[in-house]
Amino acid sequence: MKVAILTFARTNNYGATLQCYALSKFIEQCGHQTSIINVPLMKAGAPRKKSFVEKLMSKMHGYFHQYEKRYHRTTEELQKDREYDRQNMLLFDDFRSVYFPNLTHEYLTEADFEKDFPQADLYVVGSDQVWNLWVTNIQYPLFFFSFLKHREKRISYAACLGGDRNFKFENEELNSIRNLLADFNGISVRDTTGLSILKEKFNIDATQVLDPTFLINSYDELLKDSSVDASCSLFSFKFIINDEWVKVIKYLAEELSLNIRMDTCLIHIKGLPFKPLCTVQDWLKLIKTSDFVFTDSFHGMVFCIIFKKQFIVTPSYKGGEERYMDLALKLGLEERVYTSPKEIFLSNKWKNVIDYDAVYKKLDVLRENSKKFLTQYLIQNINP
Structure with a gap:
């Protein structure tokens, strides 16, 4: 069976890259042939606009939560950042050339698909935030398979609609998405926010599954x-880094008597090691071999669980905590999720050793149910 996967395959992000790798690998292990549809995200087009109330709330939140702000970067530092980004892109391209040999050529618009249509028996969209319109912007219809004919078999696996269950869809978007979802043979999402949005906005009862990295x-x-x-070592992998979080990193390292590793961090912080370039394989190995992980990455948290590491996760922005807490609650790991530096300083619960035997009893059930959802569609001519 030929299976075409549509996800963020060309994003230079460790989690996005590894969830694509895992989904493709699992389907291949089930005995099927995969291809990865290459739809790079475009920057063209006007970004979605926030309402006056949304802008005001955002400013107020930023004022009271300074720890969410990034370090100010000088022009010279930004130029260095761009060079590091360029070099990191080459590292990700090297990874893709080896592990994504089935990556198609680029498709940017529906017109591109009309010229050269990727043939498959099943089309799978997901995982990651493929249904988050803040991310996909004007390309959002593609990630709902707008380019497929009605007869083509399609499902979503662990699609994510973002962290805001109060997201405001435009009427045109609602109608377009509703019509496109009607052609899906199966719909699954990664978190409860997605379940709520699909039920409230589109009257769809979706299935919740695990991120494909667990498969x-x-x-x-x-x-x-x-x-x-x-x-x-304590490995710190954070998207948001500032004085408040540096204090936390140093505090954790001192409390645990560990060295600090901040590989992938583009900011050279005095007194801390600086290694901005990191391959996908090295990023995985850093989590695997470290004694403790401090992160604001969802997939950083996921791989801590996979490798049975001690960790703390701090969602990097307001509204993003649901996907972390959603997974944590299902696995009994809610004591590992913190929303501010103050919470960490005032708590000792993060020092408790995680009982991974108990975690994996719950995880194994969720993993089996997730596999069942996907494999039922990996049968030729079966249409659940």
């Missing part, structure tokens, strides 16, 4: 390509 049993194929060793 495969081993990442040894990638880990063997890295010589990184972060033992006796």
Whole structure:
């Protein structure tokens, strides 16, 4: 069976890249042939506009939550950042050239699909925030398979609509998405926010499944390509970094008597090691070999669970905490989720050792149910 996957395959992001790798790998392990539809996100087109109330609330939130602000960057520093980004892109391209040999050529618009249509028996969209219109912008119809004919078999796997259950759809968007979803053979999402939005806005009862990174049993194929060793270290992987969070990082390292690793961080912080370039394989190995992980990345949290690491996760923006807490509650890990530096300083619960035997009893059930949802569609001529 030929299966075409549509996700963020060309994003230079560790989590997005690895969820694509895992979904493709799992489907191949089930005995099927995969291709990855290459739809790079365009910057063209006007971004979605916030209402006056949304802008006001955002400013008020920023005033009272200074720890969500990034360091101010000088022009010279921004130029260095762009160079690091360019070099990191080459590292991600190297990864894709080896592990995504089935990546198609670029499709940017529906017109591109009309010229050269990717043939498959099943089309799968997901995971990651493929249904978040803040991310996909004017390309959003493509991620609801607007380019497919009505007869083509299609499903979503662990699609995410973003963290805002109060997201305001335009009427045109609502009608367009409603019509496109009507052609889906199966719909699954990654979090309860997605379940709520689909039910409230489109009257669809979707299935909740795990992120595809949980579907495969081993990442040894990638880990063997890295010589990184972060033992006796606290690995900090954060998108938001500022003085408040640096204090937390140093506090955690001191409390745990660990060295600090901040690989991938583009900001050179005095007194801390600086290594801005990091391969996908090294990023995985840093989590795998470290003693403790401090992150605001959803997939950083996921791989801590996969590798059974001690960790703290701090959602990087208001409204983004639901996907972290959603997974944490299902696995009994809510004590690992914090929303501010103050919460960490005032709590000792993060020092408790995670009972991964108990976590995996719950995870194994969720994993089996997630596999069942996907594999039922991986049968030729079966249309659940």
